[in-house]
Amino acid sequence: MKSSFRIRAVAFLASAAVLALTACSAGSSTSGGGSGSSPGGDQKLSVGLVAEPASLDFTTTDGAAIPQALLGNVYETLVKQDDSGKIVPSLAKSWTVSPDRKTYTFDLVDNAKFTNGKQFTANDAVFSINRVKTAWTISLKAAMDVVASAKALSPTQLQVTLAKPSNDWLFRMTTRIGAMFSESGVSALATDPVGTGPFKFSKWNRGDSIVMVRNDDYWGSKPFFQQITLKYFKDATALNNALLTGTINVIGTVQAPEALSQFTSNDKYQVIEGTTNGEVLLSFNNSRPVFKDLRTRQAIRMAIDHKALLDTCWAGRGKLIGSMVPPTDPWYEDLTGVAPYDLAKAKSLLQASGAAGKTLRLRLPTLPYATSCGQVVKSMLEQAGLKVQIDQLEFPAAWLTTVFKNADYDMSIIAHVEPRDLGAVFNAKYYTRYDDPTLQGYLAAADSGDEAAQVDNMKKAARRLSEQAAGDWLFLLPNLIVADKNIKGLPTNAITENFDLSKLAR
Amino acid sequence: MKRLNPSLIVGGAIVAVIVLMALVSFVWTPYDATLVTPTSRLLKPSWSHWFGTDKFGRDVLSQIMVGSRTTLFVGVVAVGVAAVIGVPLGILAAMVRRWPGEAIMRANDLLLAFPALLLAIMFGAVFGASTLTAMIAIGIASVPSFARVIRSGALQVMRTEYVLAARAAGRRPVPIAVRHVLPNVTSLITVQASVSFAIAVLAEAALSFLGYGTPPPTPSWGRMLQESQEFLFSAPRLAIFPGIAIAIAVLGFNLLGDGLRDRFDPKLEDRP
Numbered sequence: 001m002k003s004s005f006r007i008r009a010v011a012f013l014a015s016a017a018v019l020a021l022t023a024c025s026a027g028s029s030t031s032g033g034g035s036g037s038s039p040g041g042d043q044k045l046s047v048g049l050v051a052e053p054a055s056l057d058f059t060t061t062d063g064a065a066i067p068q069a070l071l072g073n074v075y076e077t078l079v080k081q082d083d084s085g086k087i088v089p090s091l092a093k094s095w096t097v098s099p100d101r102k103t104y105t106f107d108l109v110d111n112a113k114f115t116n117g118k119q120f121t122a123n124d125a126v127f128s129i130n131r132v133k134t135a136w137t138i139s140l141k142a143a144m145d146v147v148a149s150a151k152a153l154s155p156t157q158l159q160v161t162l163a164k165p166s167n168d169w170l171f172r173m174t175t176r177i178g179a180m181f182s183e184s185g186v187s188a189l190a191t192d193p194v195g196t197g198p199f200k201f202s203k204w205n206r207g208d209s210i211v212m213v214r215n216d217d218y219w220g221s222k223p224f225f226q227q228i229t230l231k232y233f234k235d236a237t238a239l240n241n242a243l244l245t246g247t248i249n250v251i252g253t254v255q256a257p258e259a260l261s262q263f264t265s266n267d268k269y270q271v272i273e274g275t276t277n278g279e280v281l282l283s284f285n286n287s288r289p290v291f292k293d294l295r296t297r298q299a300i301r302m303a304i305d306h307k308a309l310l311d312t313c314w315a316g317r318g319k320l321i322g323s324m325v326p327p328t329d330p331w332y333e334d335l336t337g338v339a340p341y342d343l344a345k346a347k348s349l350l351q352a353s354g355a356a357g358k359t360l361r362l363r364l365p366t367l368p369y370a371t372s373c374g375q376v377v378k379s380m381l382e383q384a385g386l387k388v389q390i391d392q393l394e395f396p397a398a399w400l401t402t403v404f405k406n407a408d409y410d411m412s413i414i415a416h417v418e419p420r421d422l423g424a425v426f427n428a429k430y431y432t433r434y435d436d437p438t439l440q441g442y443l444a445a446a447d448s449g450d451e452a453a454q455v456d457n458m459k460k461a462a463r464r465l466s467e468q469a470a471g472d473w474l475f476l477l478p479n480l481i482v483a484d485k486n487i488k489g490l491p492t493n494a495i496t497e498n499f500d501l502s503k504l505a506r
Numbered sequence: 507m508k509r510l511n512p513s514l515i516v517g518g519a520i521v522a523v524i525v526l527m528a529l530v531s532f533v534w535t536p537y538d539a540t541l542v543t544p545t546s547r548l549l550k551p552s553w554s555h556w557f558g559t560d561k562f563g564r565d566v567l568s569q570i571m572v573g574s575r576t577t578l579f580v581g582v583v584a585v586g587v588a589a590v591i592g593v594p595l596g597i598l599a600a601m602v603r604r605w606p607g608e609a610i611m612r613a614n615d616l617l618l619a620f621p622a623l624l625l626a627i628m629f630g631a632v633f634g635a636s637t638l639t640a641m642i643a644i645g646i647a648s649v650p651s652f653a654r655v656i657r658s659g660a661l662q663v664m665r666t667e668y669v670l671a672a673r674a675a676g677r678r679p680v681p682i683a684v685r686h687v688l689p690n691v692t693s694l695i696t697v698q699a700s701v702s703f704a705i706a707v708l709a710e711a712a713l714s715f716l717g718y719g720t721p722p723p724t725p726s727w728g729r730m731l732q733e734s735q736e737f738l739f740s741a742p743r744l745a746i747f748p749g750i751a752i753a754i755a756v757l758g759f760n761l762l763g764d765g766l767r768d769r770f771d772p773k774l775e776d777r778p
Contacts (some may be wrong), residue, residue, distance in 0.1 A: 237735035256736035258561060307545035312562055366717055374724040376564060379542035392635055392721045 025119055034196035040224035043506060045487070048248040050255050051367065054396045056204065057138045057189035058176045063396050064406065064417045064497065069210055069230055071498035076116075076194035077178035078106055078125065078158075079170065081419075081496050085328050087170060091120065091180055091196065092158075101165035106158040112196045112219040114182040120196050122152035128181045135186075140424060143172040146447075150467065167454045170446045171420060175497050198223045198502040203358040208232065210390045212501070224489075225488035236368045243269070243482060248485055250500055255368040257315035263482045271482050275319065277326050278415040278477035280369060281425070284376060285409050286470065287433035297469035299349035301339035303384035304377060311477045313372035318475040323466040324422040326476050328495050331458035336392035338466040346384040356385040360410040363403050365395035370413040372476055377413070404431045405409070415477050419496060422461060426470050434470045436504035514765025519701075520758025526572040529673055537565035540571040540723045548741055557747045558731065566744065567723040570751050577707050577755055580641050584700045584706035587645025592652025592697060595682050598682050599653065600660030612658070614650045622647030622709060630718035637720040643677070644709045655698050659691040692717045693770035704759035711752050713751045 050131045051065045056216040058066040062238035072080065089095075092106040110228050112120035132144040144411055162169060172178065185194030189467065193201045198220065199212040209231045214223050233239035236255035237257040240262070243250045254260060263269040284291045284300070291297055319327065322335030350356040360381070364374040378388040388411075391398040409431075416425050423443045428435035439461055446457035465471075481493040531539075536556075543563030551558045557566035597608040626643035633639045663669060667688050713719035714728030722729060727748040733745035 233734075259736040259739065262739050305544070309770075312542065312544045312547060371722060375540075376542050376544075379540060379724060380560075390721055390723065392717065394631065394635075401687075 012426060022399050023308065029050070039354075040226060040505060042226045043224070043365060044227040044229070045246040045250070045501075045506075046229045046230050046231055047252050047501070048233055048242050048249045049252040049499075050233055051395065052207065052238070053210075054400070055190045056193050056201070056210075058138070059131075059141075059189060060138065061190075061401060062138050065396070068499050070193055070195070071176055071179060072197065072496070073199045073212060073498065074197045074201050075176075075179040075181070075191050075293075076089070076112075077180065078108070079173050079178070081174045083412045083491060083493060083495075085495055087174060087317045091125075103168065104162075106160070108156045108158060109219060110156050113217055114185055114196050115193050115200045115215060115217075116185045116194045118180060118182050120180065120182075120185060121155040122158040123155070124182055125158045126150045126152050127183050131181065131186070132177055139430060140175075140418070142424075143168065152496050154161065164448055166447050167449070167451070168420070168423075175419060176376050182387070183358055192475075199228065202227070206285065210339075223502040225501070228501050228504070234366075240482075243484075250318045250483040250490065250504075251496075253477075253482060254482055257478075257480060260315070260480070261483070267278075268485055269482055270485050270487070270490075272479070272490055272492055273317070273495065274479040274496040275328060276417065276477045276479045276495075277324060277328070277419045277421070278417040279321060279324055279326065279421075280318075280373065280413065280415045280477055281324075281414050281472055282373075283414065283432050283474040284471050285407055285411070285431075285433055286435070286468075288408065288410055290358060291397070293353040293355065294468065295349040295353035295419040296355040298339060299346040299353065299355070299380060299384060300386070301469045301472045302342045303346035303350070303386075304472060304474070305341040306336065306381050306474065307341075308372060309376045309380070312376050314369060316476065317478045317480060319478070321476045323462040323473060323486040324416075324425060324471075325458070325462045326495070328493065329420060331455045331459075331462065333459055333462065335463060335466045337428045338463070339469060339472075341386060350385045353368045357387065359387040359389055361389050361391060362411045362448055363393055363399070363409040364404075364412070364413055365399035366392055367395050369415065369422045369477070370395075374413055377474075378413075403453075407431050407433055412475065417477075417494075419495060422465070426465055432471060436468065436470070438463070439464050439468075439470075509775050511752065511765050511768055513761045514769060516759030517763070517765050518769075520576060521762050524755055524758065525578065527571050528572070528578050529570040532576060533570075535565075535568035535571050536554040537568045539564060539568040539725050548737075550641055551743065557600060558743055560730070560744055562739065566730075569730060570727065573727045573730065573748070573751070574755075576720055576724065577710065580637060580644075580710040581703040581706045581759070583638065584645040584648060584709070585628060585702050587642055588648035588652050588702055589695060589699060591646070592649040593656050593688075593691075595649070596653040596656025597660045597687050599657045600664055601683060601687070602677055610653070614653050617647070618650035618654075620647065622705075626709065626713055626764050627716070627718050630713070635680060635718045635721055637724070638728070640713045640719045642712060644706050648705065650696075651702065652698055656691050659686050659694040663687050663690045691773050693766070697767045697770065700759050700763035700766060702721040704756045704763065707752065707759065724732055727755075 008362045045252060054063055055061040056066060056070065071408045075209055076091050078090060079087050080090040082088045091112055092108055094183045095104055095106045097104055108122055114120060129147060129150040132141050146162050146164065146169050148161045150160045153159050178197060182194055197216055198218045205209040209229050211227065211229050213227050214225065226227045235243065239251055240256055240259050243251050260271065264271050280496055284297060310316055310318055310320065320336045322338055362374055362378060364370045374390055378390055381388050393402055403412045418424065426439060428432040440459045442461040442464060446454045446461065449457065458464040481490050486506050488505045491500060508529045541564065546559050546563040547561055549555050549559040555565050559565055595610055599607045622644055625647050626640045629639045629643035669682060672682050672686060710719050711728030715732045719728055720726035730748035731745055737744050
């Protein structure tokens with residue numbers, strides 16, 4: 001028995017030593033590149049990301065991870081956004097708009113080819129636009145409802161007629177809605193995407209990575225890297241460690257901002273900090289009786305000390321916004337003052353509305369920012385007199401089914417990263433179940449009016465959301481990228497749906 | 507004179523401290539273990555916060571105290587499930603010879619081949635991650651070890667004269683199992699329970715670390731470890747305190763198991 005005690009004691013000491021060692025050790029190395037005839041030859045790159053796509057088909061599956069990987073890289077759009085948010089040519093060389101703002105005529109490039117060998121023509125554009133209405137199932141497809149007809153005037157000329165003038169439509173054409181498909185390349189979208197982009201889809205190792213190879217027949221300037229692997233990590237620390245050990249070369253979105261100091265203090269790495277479209281929303285299920293009372297919704301907004309929340313759960317990185325508009329949109333206004341932190345007022349509002357003491361179910365996706373901020377939100381709301389029960393739902397599958405599709409929740413936390421998504425997120429059909437005719441009126445006026453009317457009405461819409469407390473905007477996610485020092489072409493701001501891999505070089 | 511049994515004493519003392527800590531945490535902790543206090547984030551250990559505070563400004567000592575409840579709850583549920591199913595199965599397999607007894611043991615072997623953590627992750631995916639589902643899964647996975655150990659003990663008891671006499675006197679199997687077999691395998695159950703307890707504690711920590719165990723913000727040592735990952739470089743103490751707590755608890759239950767085994771096994775009594 002003595003010997004067994006000794007063995008246990010030694011084992012204990014050994015495990016303590018291992019614990020101490022794991023706490024202190026970190027390896028780092030860099031991977032070399034190759035050479036070849038193209039700018040980057042046969043060089044390869046690995047980019048680390050979180051939240052792997054649930055499918056490769058963004059026409060029928062929601063989730064930001066699919067366009068992040070495929071749009072602009074495998075699929076292209078007629079027009080795209082540049083880094084400043086301006087709409088610039090892509091597969092369309094130029095376009096004109098009729099005086100009544102209802103007819104768009106696009107001149108298309110004549111040398112683009114799909115990766116299945118077919119030439120890209122105006123017929124493919126007509127097919128793609130019509131297909132959004134007939135075959136797409138995701139809610140974002142509503143952006144194409146305004147199109148009355150699309151026809152090919154010639155193989156390189158496309159004419160799209162809208163039912164009414166729309167400021168939003170051309171912008172939506174820069175998003176996944178505007179992706180161009182080949183008629184013969186849509187049979188297996190979920191596993192085998194076919195586009196005209198600078199990269200060809202090569203392989204998807206489920207649960208691990210998506211591999212893309214350079215499209216050597218690409219019509220535009222060819223990418224530097226011969227192969228790019230998007231590697232998915234569920235764990236934020238594992239993602240950081242992957243860069244430290246040279247498994248990946250770029251962290252696409254840092255998910256453990258507290259650990260950023262290990263990169264800023266190391267001159268092997270570069271850290272890029274910019275802004276995104278990712279509004280981290282504390283969403284309310286507005287169809288639930290408890291949220292019908294404006295006072296309850298306002299109380300929740302006032303009970304949250306947003307500055308303290310940002311400092312606590314995202315290391316103070318990001319921006320407080322107060323509504324569903326990021327600073328890169330033309331109609332941005334600082335609306336953080338609409339519902340300032342006021343615990344006493346929040347308490348009295350909850351008493352007045354009768355919600356004090358009620359239990360709300362906060363169903364969180366298993367994403368680092370949601371888990372982290374959820375605990376802060378719970379603590380702050382409980383100080384105001386609510387009870388909050390946290391459930392964690394596996395992301396994407398369980399969260400998308402329970403919260404997003406079935407709206408079986410009271411509150412949730414998720415970053416909405418789609419650009420200009422105010423109207424898409426706050427309507428009766430979306431999981432927020434927010435039915436507000438006044439808001440819809442502003443949005444309709446913004447869409448059909450001239451540019452000044454658009455900005456004016458979008459401002460009104462954003463203010464309306466904030467004043468009506470349709471949700472609470474915790475903060476705007478920062479664009480935090482860490483990469484090997486020698487990687488060039490990384491975007492400062494992430495304001496589009498896609499991660500543009502074609503500009504990356506070494 | 508009986509020798510002192512250090513395993514039993516040290517193990518018992520550690521377990522007693524953990525139980526005491528859990529009991530005290532119901533009435534008193536230095537701070538509210540789940541209260542987020544942004545103004546006191548990441549404080550170093552001091553007189554006001556002995557183990558410092560985490561990134562949410564929560565007191566680490568208070569969390570470890572409340573976390574010990576989770577640890578004990580986990581052990582009790584997992585061992586309870588394993589014992590309630592495993593003990594009757596083991597006795598049944600010993601008493602019912604021929605093919606039904608064999609069938610029970612082969613089914614047992616099948617379950618034994620299934621990794622406990624995998625079973626718990628599967629349960630978490632199907633029924634939702636919670637301490638209870640994880641622990642029921644760990645309990646089910648521990649059934650085979652209980653059944654196997656109890657069966658071997660029960661087989662010995664079945665050969666004793668008093669059982670043979672009871673059978674000759676025409677007592678029915680159930681009274682024999684309850685009156686004669688069960689009391690004589692109690693020591694085996696106790697030893698197996700304390701060892702399984704240690705395994706369950708470790709399994710809960712691992713599952714919470716992976717996000718399949720105790721959901722936030724309920725304090726759990728495993729989740730404290732997980733949340734401390736991003737601070738391994740800047741504030742390693744956040745990992746070290748719950749890490750040490752887990753190591754000590756597992757050591758305590760293992761030592762207690764060893765000590766009890768030595769105590770109950772007469773053959774080991776005079777071993778140096």
